[in-house]
Structures are given as C-alpha cells and as structure tokens.
Amino acid sequence: MTPLIAVAHGSRDPRSAATIHGLLDVVRALRPELDVRAAFLDLSEPLLGDVLDAVRDDGHRDAVVLPLLLGRAFHARVDVPAAVTDAQRRHPDLRVRVGDVLGPDPRLDEAAWRRLLEAGADPSDPDLGVLLAGAGSSHAPANRLVDEVAARWQSRTSWAGAVATFAAAASPDVPAALELLRDRGARRIAVGSWFLAPGLLPDRIIELARGNADSPLIAGPMANDPGVADLILHRYELAMTQDRLPIAV
Incomplete structure (x- = not known):
C-alpha cells in the first residue's frame, strides 16, 4: 500500500516526539496493513526529507504526506510543500500526495473536550x-x-x-x-x-x-484520544482519492 508519512512539527522536548510515535502506534493498530512512518519538520528526527528518501529507497513510487498540524499556518503552507518539492527534485519518479491538515474537524473538538472533562x-x-x-x-x-x-x-x-x-x-x-x-x-x-x-x-x-x-x-494534549487516530486515517483516505490536496488557502 501507499505509505503514510505523518509529519509533525518537532520539538526540543522529547515528550513531544514520543507522543507522536505513540499516536502513530494507534494508527498502525487500526490499520496493520498500512506502512505508517513518522517524520518531523524540525528539531526532532527523522526529518521529512529523509523519510521521503527512505520511502523511495525502499522501492515505493507513491507516498502520502499527512501534516499533523491543527491549522493551515506557516508550517502547513510553506514548510511541508518545500520539503516535498525538494524530495521530488531528488526523486522525479516519486509521486507524493499531500494530505490536508487535521483541523478544523469535529473529532479534534471532541478530543480536546474529552481531555478537559477528564481534568x-x-x-x-x-x-x-x-x-x-x-x-x-x-x-x-x-x-x-x-x-x-x-x-x-x-x-x-x-x-x-x-x-x-x-x-x-x-x-x-x-x-x-x-x-x-x-x-x-x-x-x-x-x-x-x-x-x-x-x-x-x-x-x-x-x-x-x-x-x-x-x-x-x-487538560492534557489531544494525541492520546482515539478520535485523532481515526482522523489521520480519514485524511489519508481522502488524499488517496486525489492527485494532490492543496494545503494553502
């Protein structure tokens, strides 16, 4: 299947990357046949460009990059497209679909709501x-x-x-x-x-x-809510139906 590369912002705080990896473990449990890989834009490893290189080296010619971002701010509008464009210059035969950011979506609202009630x-x-x-x-x-x-x-x-x-x-x-x-x-x-x-x-x-x-x-952050993993898979499936989803608005 077409790999899902879930790209988060990255942080100097190791808890952040560990939480993202835990979230993607939930995604893998929901779809065990799917090749799910973590990537980061900055401050954490592996970087998005390196993961795209690895996907190509593993023999894939298609990939979905899914931004684990809550809105269409600078990282979604600039950083993600730039990293994808750089990778495609290196690998002209690699077709990359770029999925939409996570928000807005009712599943995020409910995830944050549940964390607040738990607090x-x-x-x-x-x-x-x-x-x-x-x-x-x-x-x-x-x-x-x-x-x-x-x-x-x-x-x-x-x-x-x-x-x-x-x-x-x-x-x-x-x-x-x-x-x-x-x-x-x-x-x-x-x-x-x-x-x-x-x-x-x-x-x-x-x-x-x-x-x-x-x-x-x-309240705690949202990544440990099962609705977020479901949303990631929804965004992946949507990206797979289109040549490329625009990020910018």
Missing part, C-alpha cells in the same frame, strides 16, 4: 472560566479556529466564559485571557489544550496559568 471541568459550573490554549500564529485564520472552538464550548455549557489564549504570536496571552474570564464572573479556572503533544509551548501556557490563577484544572 475535572464541569460543564454545568457557572463559576468556571475556561482557557483554550493554542500555539498562536501570525496567520489569523489559524488563530480563529481556536476562537471558534472556544465559542462552541461556551454555547454548550453554563460556564462564566470560554476564551482562546495563545503561547506566542497572537493575543490574548494568558494574563489577558484570565482578565476577560474574571470580568465575566469566573471564580475558578480550567485550561483546555489545543495541542497534539506536550512541549515547550504548552508548558509556557501551564506555567502562566498556574502563576496567575489558584489551582487551575489542566
């Missing part, structure tokens, strides 16, 4: 304010996706508020988001995770939340 957040608590923490991007549509998820959460709960907050490159940051929630009457705080894996940016959010709120509830 102890009560949807019926009118005194609870919820931060939905994302990485942040200079690409406004990527940030808007996180805002929209927080708004959907607010609409289905009795919370004082639910707002997005970002680790970098976008606002509001954690202190500003907490001020918004307190202005709406929040007396207790929970932090939802719009991250696939642990790492430096999620840790930054957690540190700021704990430094600016009393004993906030902290």
Whole structure:
C-alpha cells in the first residue's frame, strides 16, 4: 500500500516526539496493513526529507504526506510543500500526495473536550472560566479556529466564559485571557489544550496559568484520544482519492 508519512512539527522536548510515535502506534493498530512512518519538520528526527528518501529507497513510487498540524499556518503552507518539492527534485519518479491538515474537524473538538472533562471541568459550573490554549500564529485564520472552538464550548455549557489564549504570536496571552474570564464572573479556572503533544509551548501556557490563577484544572494534549487516530486515517483516505490536496488557502 501507499505509505503514510505523518509529519509533525518537532520539538526540543522529547515528550513531544514520543507522543507522536505513540499516536502513530494507534494508527498502525487500526490499520496493520498500512506502512505508517513518522517524520518531523524540525528539531526532532527523522526529518521529512529523509523519510521521503527512505520511502523511495525502499522501492515505493507513491507516498502520502499527512501534516499533523491543527491549522493551515506557516508550517502547513510553506514548510511541508518545500520539503516535498525538494524530495521530488531528488526523486522525479516519486509521486507524493499531500494530505490536508487535521483541523478544523469535529473529532479534534471532541478530543480536546474529552481531555478537559477528564481534568475535572464541569460543564454545568457557572463559576468556571475556561482557557483554550493554542500555539498562536501570525496567520489569523489559524488563530480563529481556536476562537471558534472556544465559542462552541461556551454555547454548550453554563460556564462564566470560554476564551482562546495563545503561547506566542497572537493575543490574548494568558494574563489577558484570565482578565476577560474574571470580568465575566469566573471564580475558578480550567485550561483546555489545543495541542497534539506536550512541549515547550504548552508548558509556557501551564506555567502562566498556574502563576496567575489558584489551582487551575489542566487538560492534557489531544494525541492520546482515539478520535485523532481515526482522523489521520480519514485524511489519508481522502488524499488517496486525489492527485494532490492543496494545503494553502
């Protein structure tokens, strides 16, 4: 079968790559006949270009590259296409389909929601304010996706508020988001995770939340939710039906 190369951002934090590998083990368990390979854009190994070289060396002439990215920000619009283009210059006989990013998709919303409930957040608590923490991007549509998820959460709960907050490159940051929630009457705080894996940016959010709120509830990242593995396989199957899925919007 056409190999699935799942490419994540990469991180200096070894927990991040380990989590991605664990997620792909779930994908393999769901589809044991499928050749599933991990790759990274930076900071972790193996890099995407090296994995594409290995796929070609193993005799394959087709591959699907699937970005394990939550939105169409810089890495999806620039880094992934650049790495694929470089590999195809080296291997003109290698046909690479590029799958779409993971978000937006209801399965991500539900994965983040389940992590938050597991952390102890009560949807019926009118005194609870919820931060939905994302990485942040200079690409406004990527940030808007996180805002929209927080708004959907607010609409289905009795919370004082639910707002997005970002680790970098976008606002509001954690202190500003907490001020918004307190202005709406929040007396207790929970932090939802719009991250696939642990790492430096999620840790930054957690540190700021704990430094600016009393004993906030902290949700884990989404990668260990079975819905994410199902979404990866859905994106793979969709990519297989097309010559190449555009990443840029």
